[in-house]
Amino acid sequence: MSTPARSGRRTPRFDSLEQKVFLNLWRTYDRLRTFEDDLFGRHNLTPQQYNALRLLRSAHPAKIPTLDLAGRLVSRAPDITRLLDKLQQRGLIERDRPAHNRRVVRIGITTAGLALLDELHEPLQDCHARQLGHLSPKQLKQLSVLLHAAREPHEDDSSSWR
Numbered sequence: 105m106s107t108p109a110r111s112g113r114r115t116p117r118f119d120s121l122e123q124k125v126f127l128n129l130w131r132t133y134d135r136l137r138t139f140e141d142d143l144f145g146r147h148n149l150t151p152q153q154y155n156a157l158r159l160l161r162s163a164h165p166a167k168i169p170t171l172d173l174a175g176r177l178v179s180r181a182p183d184i185t186r187l188l189d190k191l192q193q194r195g196l197i198e199r200d201r202p203a204h205n206r207r208v209v210r211i212g213i214t215t216a217g218l219a220l221l222d223e224l225h226e227p228l229q230d231c232h233a234r235q236l237g238h239l240s241p242k243q244l245k246q247l248s249v250l251l252h253a254a255r256e257p258h259e260d261d262s263s264s265w266r
Contacts, residue, residue, distance in 0.1 A: 149220075188211060197217055
């Protein structure tokens, strides 16, 4: 069996600079995510659930309406109810409906949820250091600015990430 002759031309690895950057973002996310998946997995938690708890802690002792919480999450949660059901089953959050508006569900973090976040604090700091600690503070600031610039035109006007 013979092999086809090479024409000497290399097929470009990427169709465009934008594609190259996007695929680099995707690959970077995949590589960095494994550190958090391992940490959160040991606590039977997803990164999305952790983020919800983190946001609830920032509002504590107040409670946040479900839709407000969903809008503040780092990534969209198409099934916020299921995510919250799992946290409530573990006793990490509580929900209530105000008497004046029964359509609204407010979410608050429990003492157990706060304790879990306290337990995760140092290991998560170590995780972030393993993920990005090889970059200088100047590089981290530059990366943050560039990521914000790339994302900003695609954020909703009401986004807390704007």
